[in-house]
Amino acid sequence: MSAIDDDARRLVEIRAYRLKPGTRDDFHAAVTHDALPMVRAYGMDVVTHGPVPNDDNGYFLVRSFASLAELTAQEDEFYGSAPWREGPRESLVSRIETYVDTLLWLGPAAIADLRAGNPPPSVVA
Numbered sequence: 001m002s003a004i005d006d007d008a009r010r011l012v013e014i015r016a017y018r019l020k021p022g023t024r025d026d027f028h029a030a031v032t033h034d035a036l037p038m039v040r041a042y043g044m045d046v047v048t049h050g051p052v053p054n055d056d057n058g059y060f061l062v063r064s065f066a067s068l069a070e071l072t073a074q075e076d077e078f079y080g081s082a083p084w085r086e087g088p089r090e091s092l093v094s095r096i097e098t099y100v101d102t103l104l105w106l107g108p109a110a111i112a113d114l115r116a117g118n119p120p121p122s123v124v125a
Contacts, residue, residue: 023095034088
């Protein structure tokens with residue numbers, strides 16, 4: 001028997017953004033105050049997010065999902081919604097040069113470590 005309970009593992013999406021120079025503070029404010037409450041209202045589990053400490057143009061968002069099907073369904077619903085399209089979408093998208101998604105299956109302890117080990121940037125600064 002495996003030491004890892006595969007049923008408890010979750011699909012973790014790590015989204016790494018390369019932002020346009022000089023836009024990170026405004027991007028972070030828009031994420032924190034506008035986008036994250038909406039994302040959470042659509043049922044997405046935001047594990048952690050924030051500026052990359054050693055990169056003035058880097059930002060990350062980590063979310064977890066029960067499955068790839070759940071990720072797809074929640075993102076389709078959220079990104080297709082009028083509140084997103086008519087709300088903070090443009091203020092965020094206009095600041096992004098590029099982004100990369102990485103998907104990993106992680107257990108509860110690893111996800112808890114991500115939550116605990118990555119306090120909000122206001123705590124780190």
